[in-house]
Amino acid sequence: MSELENGMVTIIRAFHKYSGHKCKLKKAELKELINNEMNHFIQTAWYTLDQLFTDLDQNGDLEIDFPEFITLIAMVTSACHELFKGENKAM
Secondary structure (H helix, E strand, C coil): CCCCHHHHHHHHHHHHHHHHHHCCCCCHHHHHHHHHHHCCCCCCCCHHHHHHHHHHHCCCCCCCHHHHHHHHHHHHHHHHHHHHHHHHCCC
């Protein structure tokens, strides 16, 4: 697989690691995922986690499903893109 495909598999596996068989993240599971898997890119306090969770939970079911999780991944990746712009010249 390509690097991009491996990255996609990693995202899917991380989601399932924290969501389990139900394939949805509760707020505590999302916090654990962020703390363990994204702590260099996202640093949240509980009050910002509450707002983040509310913003991601588009259907209002108090859980984050995979499409809602991908929204988070896209937002963070887009925001972090600026950090890596200069590295493209060296690659």
